[in-house]
Amino acid sequence: MLVDAVLKGDRLALARLLTQVENNTEDGRAALSRIFPRTGNAHLIGVTGAPGTGKSTLVNQLALRFRSENQRVAIVAVDPSSPFTGGAVLGDRVRMKDLGADPGVFIRSMASRGALGGLARATTGVVQVFDAANYQIVLIETVGAGQGEVDVARLAHTTLVVEAPGFGDDIQAIKAGILEIADILVINKADRPGVESTEKALRSALDFAHPDERDFAHHGKLLDREPPARPAEQHWRTPIQRTVATDGTGIPELAASIRKHADYLRSGGNWAGREQARLVSELAAHIDELLLDRFHAGLPQGRYNEVVQQVVQRQISPGDAARKLVDDGNPGEKARNQRGRAK
Numbered sequence: 566m567l568v569d570a571v572l573k574g575d576r577l578a579l580a581r582l583l584t585q586v587e588n589n590t591e592d593g594r595a596a597l598s599r600i601f602p603r604t605g606n607a608h609l610i611g612v613t614g615a616p617g618t619g620k621s622t623l624v625n626q627l628a629l630r631f632r633s634e635n636q637r638v639a640i641v642a643v644d645p646s647s648p649f650t651g652g653a654v655l656g657d658r659v660r661m662k663d664l665g666a667d668p669g670v671f672i673r674s675m676a677s678r679g680a681l682g683g684l685a686r687a688t689t690g691v692v693q694v695f696d697a698a699n700y701q702i703v704l705i706e707t708v709g710a711g712q713g714e715v716d717v718a719r720l721a722h723t724t725l726v727v728e729a730p731g732f733g734d735d736i737q738a739i740k741a742g743i744l745e746i747a748d749i750l751v752i753n754k755a756d757r758p759g760v761e762s763t764e765k766a767l768r769s770a771l772d773f774a775h776p777d778e779r780d781f782a783h784h785g786k787l788l789d790r791e792p793p794a795r796p797a798e799q800h801w802r803t804p805i806q807r808t809v810a811t812d813g814t815g816i817p818e819l820a821a822s823i824r825k826h827a828d829y830l831r832s833g834g835n836w837a838g839r840e841q842a843r844l845v846s847e848l849a850a851h852i853d854e855l856l857l858d859r860f861h862a863g864l865p866q867g868r869y870n871e872v873v874q875q876v877v878q879r880q881i882s883p884g885d886a887a888r889k890l891v892d893d894g895n896p897g898e899k900a901r902n903q904r905g906r907a908k
């Protein structure tokens with residue numbers, strides 16, 4: 566079976582299995598069920614940030630670094646902003662080519678399926694395959710375009726948010742709430758002018774984004790306030806790391822910072838908590854998908870569009886329409902509800 570070959574390290578089998586998982590085929594789903602007990606070992610590292618900040622170059626360097634420590638590295642490049650495997654993904658492949666020949670590295674570019682939910686599901690599956698196939702490090706690159714980076718944060722143990730001089734002062738990324746999800750902030754392109762002001766802007770934005778961290782770190786011993794939920798030594802302070810991904814400056818320090826975050830999470834930080842959050846959100850996504858499938862399958866032909874028209878013509882409110890449709894698609898449930906109400 567394909568899974569056995571994958572677990573034995575067969576790269577061709579791995580590529581085929583990833584395609585099945587991406588396409589959500591029956592074989593892909595069966596494989597995921599089989600491998601799931603073997604997952605939970607990899608360190609999942611999300612790398613997100615605005616387009617062009619140097620994420621791919623950085624991922625490339627980090628992968629080389631982790632390889633030098635003899636860890637097996639998988640790279641997942643997710644590109645929710647471009648629906649087809651276009652220039653950006655191709656560009657990533659070219660830029661990452663110096664890793665291509667290394668058997669300890671596997672690079673996978675994911676094409677968006679249009680629906681973000683579908684992409685998140687596919688990415689989760691792909692990451693689980695890498696995890697089971699004994700890749701200790703999984704780097705997941707996404708373009709920070711809104712929902713995307715929040716999904717990465719949910720998927721990853723450690724989330725890197727990549728900024729570059731000129732982007733940071735423009736507060737755009739800060740407004741989008743992206744700093745809240747950063748475990749490590751990277752100012753890449755530190756060879757460019759404006760690093761100082763970018764770092765300054767980010768530092769004050771960080772303090773703003775993590776107010777309790779700031780309060781405790783600065784005043785925790787002085788203020789008479791409830792102790793924070795986590796003791797001080799377990800509190801992670803988002804570091805700011807400068808890098809020049811094109812020449813590798815700052816990469817060892819960044820890798821060390823990533824290792825430190827993993828250690829922090831494992832030693833009473835919140836590794837188990839993040840694992841649980843990841844799995845619960847995956848479970849919830851599956852439930853949503855299943856219920857929605859069943860709901861549509863249970864509806865009489867054309868019924869959905871009929872009700873949509875009634876809503877559009879304002880004959881029935883969206884809330885009432887939803888309840889009506891769910892009852893229509895679920896006659897048994899309707900009867901149960903009515904019995905319940907009659908009591």
Ligand SMILES: Nc1nc2c(ncn2[C@@H]2O[C@H](COP(=O)(O)OP(=O)(O)OP(=O)(O)O)[C@@H](O)[C@H]2O)c(=O)[nH]1
Nearest residue numbers: 615616617618619620621622753754755809810811
């Ligand atoms: N000067 C300078 N240029 C860099 C640095 N890192 C990356 N670049 C260049 O910036 C451009 C974009 O780099 P990518 O790694 O493709 O950036 P990205 O964030 O992955 O881009 P998207 O995936 O399209 O969002 C490339 O031309 C890189 O060579 C750096 O540290 N300094």
Ligand SMILES: [Mg+2]
Nearest residue numbers: 620621657706
């Ligand atoms: Mg890229």
